[in-house]
Amino acid sequence: MEKIDRKIIDMLGEDSRRSLASIGDAVELSPSAVNERIRRLVATGAIRRFTVEADPAAIDLPVTAFVLVALNYDAGEDTFRSVIATHPAVLECHHVTGSWSYMLKIRAADLAGVEAFLGDLKIRRFVARSETMIALSTVCERGLPLAGG
Structure with a gap:
C-alpha cells in the first residue's frame, strides 16, 4: 500500500x-484526488466502512468483558460464527491459537448483561468451557496501528 493511502486511512x-x-492539505493532494483515492480504497476493500466511536458509558454499555471460549465438539462452528457475528453484545470475535477456540470482546450495561450473554452461549450448547475477564479500565483503544507502525 502506498504511503499516501495509509496516511489517508489513518x-x-x-x-x-x-x-x-x-486530508488533501496533509498529503499534498487536491480534494478530488483524495476523493478518488478513498473511492479506490473502498472498492478494493482496504476501507470496509466508516463508523462512529461512541462513549460506552454514554450509551449505557460501560462494562467491557473478554470471553475466551472453547467450543463443544458437537457444536456447529458455522452456527456459532453466525450467531456471534450478529449478536448485539459482541464487538469483536477472533479465532485464536492455544487451548481456546475463540476470544470475544463484548459490551454490556452491567454484570447481569455479561452473565446473560454467557447463559445464551451455554443454552445453545456452544461452550465446552469459558473464561471471562472484566476490564477495570481502558488505557488505550484504537482501530489500527498508526502509520508506519
Missing part, C-alpha cells in the same frame, strides 16, 4: 468526518 480512522480538503 486520518479517516482518527476522524471519519474529516474534510477532503483537510
Whole structure:
C-alpha cells in the first residue's frame, strides 16, 4: 500500500468526518484526488466502512468483558460464527491459537448483561468451557496501528 493511502486511512480512522480538503492539505493532494483515492480504497476493500466511536458509558454499555471460549465438539462452528457475528453484545470475535477456540470482546450495561450473554452461549450448547475477564479500565483503544507502525 502506498504511503499516501495509509496516511489517508489513518486520518479517516482518527476522524471519519474529516474534510477532503483537510486530508488533501496533509498529503499534498487536491480534494478530488483524495476523493478518488478513498473511492479506490473502498472498492478494493482496504476501507470496509466508516463508523462512529461512541462513549460506552454514554450509551449505557460501560462494562467491557473478554470471553475466551472453547467450543463443544458437537457444536456447529458455522452456527456459532453466525450467531456471534450478529449478536448485539459482541464487538469483536477472533479465532485464536492455544487451548481456546475463540476470544470475544463484548459490551454490556452491567454484570447481569455479561452473565446473560454467557447463559445464551451455554443454552445453545456452544461452550465446552469459558473464561471471562472484566476490564477495570481502558488505557488505550484504537482501530489500527498508526502509520508506519
